[in-house]
Amino acid sequence: MTLMGVNAYLFGGLDSATVPPQASEGLFCARLADDACDWKKITVPEGTARPVSRWRHTATQISPTAVFVFGGFHTHDERLNDQWILDTITLSWSR
Numbered sequence: 001m002t003l004m005g006v007n008a009y010l011f012g013g014l015d016s017a018t019v020p021p022q023a024s025e026g027l028f029c030a031r032l033a034d035d036a037c038d039w040k041k042i043t044v045p046e047g048t049a050r051p052v053s054r055w056r057h058t059a060t061q062i063s064p065t066a067v068f069v070f071g072g073f074h075t076h077d078e079r080l081n082d083q084w085i086l087d088t089i090t091l092s093w094s095r
Contacts, residue, residue, distance in 0.1 A: 002059045002067045004088060006033045009067055011086065014055040023074055025053035027086075042091055050093045051084045065089050 001010045008030040015024040031038040044050050057072025057080070067086040074080055085094050 002061050004061050007031055009088065011059055011069060012054045012057060023053035023055045048092065054080055
Protein backbone atom coordinates (compact mmCIF):
# COMPACT_ATOMS: atom_id res chain seq x y z
CA MET A 1 0.00 0.00 0.00
CA THR A 2 1.34 3.42 -0.94
CA LEU A 3 0.18 6.42 1.10
CA MET A 4 -0.05 9.69 -0.84
CA GLY A 5 -1.55 12.52 1.20
CA VAL A 6 -5.00 11.38 2.31
CA ASN A 7 -5.15 8.58 -0.29
CA ALA A 8 -3.67 5.11 0.02
CA TYR A 9 -3.29 3.04 -3.17
CA LEU A 10 -3.13 -0.74 -3.22
CA PHE A 11 -2.28 -2.73 -6.34
CA GLY A 12 -2.11 -6.48 -6.70
CA GLY A 13 -1.47 -8.95 -3.95
CA LEU A 14 -2.56 -12.52 -3.39
CA ASP A 15 -6.28 -13.22 -3.83
CA SER A 16 -7.17 -15.80 -1.19
CA ALA A 17 -10.79 -15.94 -2.41
CA THR A 18 -9.64 -18.19 -5.26
CA VAL A 19 -8.59 -21.83 -4.84
CA PRO A 20 -5.67 -22.06 -5.07
CA PRO A 21 -4.83 -18.42 -4.23
CA GLN A 22 -3.77 -16.42 -7.30
CA ALA A 23 -2.07 -13.10 -7.98
CA SER A 24 -4.45 -10.14 -8.23
CA GLU A 25 -4.49 -7.20 -10.63
CA GLY A 26 -6.92 -5.25 -8.47
CA LEU A 27 -6.31 -1.55 -7.92
CA PHE A 28 -7.89 0.09 -4.88
CA CYS A 29 -7.86 3.52 -3.25
CA ALA A 30 -8.65 4.27 0.37
CA ARG A 31 -9.39 7.91 1.20
CA LEU A 32 -8.36 8.49 4.81
CA ALA A 33 -9.87 11.71 6.13
CA ASP A 34 -11.95 13.00 9.03
CA ASP A 35 -11.74 9.77 11.04
CA ALA A 36 -13.31 7.84 8.17
CA CYS A 37 -12.13 5.58 5.39
CA ASP A 38 -13.73 5.50 1.94
CA TRP A 39 -12.53 2.35 0.15
CA LYS A 40 -13.13 1.87 -3.58
CA LYS A 41 -11.97 -0.37 -6.39
CA ILE A 42 -10.56 1.49 -9.38
CA THR A 43 -11.55 0.07 -12.74
CA VAL A 44 -9.06 0.49 -15.58
CA PRO A 45 -10.85 0.35 -18.96
CA GLU A 46 -10.36 -2.82 -21.02
CA GLY A 47 -7.82 -2.45 -23.80
CA THR A 48 -5.65 0.05 -21.91
CA ALA A 49 -2.11 -0.75 -20.87
CA ARG A 50 -1.78 -2.13 -17.36
CA PRO A 51 0.48 -4.48 -15.45
CA VAL A 52 -0.30 -8.17 -15.17
CA SER A 53 -1.51 -9.52 -11.86
CA ARG A 54 1.23 -9.89 -9.24
CA TRP A 55 2.17 -10.31 -5.63
CA ARG A 56 5.37 -9.72 -3.60
CA HIS A 57 6.17 -6.62 -5.67
CA THR A 58 7.18 -3.12 -4.60
CA ALA A 59 5.15 0.07 -4.93
CA THR A 60 6.73 3.44 -4.09
CA GLN A 61 5.64 7.05 -4.45
CA ILE A 62 7.99 8.79 -6.92
CA SER A 63 6.22 12.15 -7.25
CA PRO A 64 3.21 13.84 -5.66
CA THR A 65 0.95 12.05 -8.21
CA ALA A 66 2.81 8.90 -9.30
CA VAL A 67 3.42 5.40 -7.91
CA PHE A 68 6.24 3.21 -9.25
CA VAL A 69 5.58 -0.57 -9.29
CA PHE A 70 8.41 -3.04 -9.82
CA GLY A 71 8.67 -6.81 -10.15
CA GLY A 72 6.96 -9.41 -8.06
CA PHE A 73 5.53 -12.82 -8.92
CA HIS A 74 2.79 -13.54 -11.46
CA THR A 75 2.68 -17.22 -10.44
CA HIS A 76 4.60 -19.15 -7.79
CA ASP A 77 7.44 -19.75 -10.29
CA GLU A 78 7.08 -16.79 -12.72
CA ARG A 79 9.07 -13.80 -11.49
CA LEU A 80 8.46 -10.41 -13.05
CA ASN A 81 11.16 -7.86 -13.90
CA ASP A 82 9.02 -5.04 -15.26
CA GLN A 83 8.36 -1.47 -14.20
CA TRP A 84 5.07 0.45 -14.28
CA ILE A 85 3.97 3.93 -13.22
CA LEU A 86 0.46 4.69 -12.01
CA ASP A 87 -0.68 8.27 -12.59
CA THR A 88 -3.02 8.87 -9.65
CA ILE A 89 -4.68 11.86 -11.36
CA THR A 90 -5.69 10.11 -14.60
CA LEU A 91 -5.66 6.62 -13.01
CA SER A 92 -3.71 5.31 -15.98
CA TRP A 93 -0.65 3.08 -16.23
CA SER A 94 2.51 3.52 -18.31
CA ARG A 95 5.61 1.37 -18.74
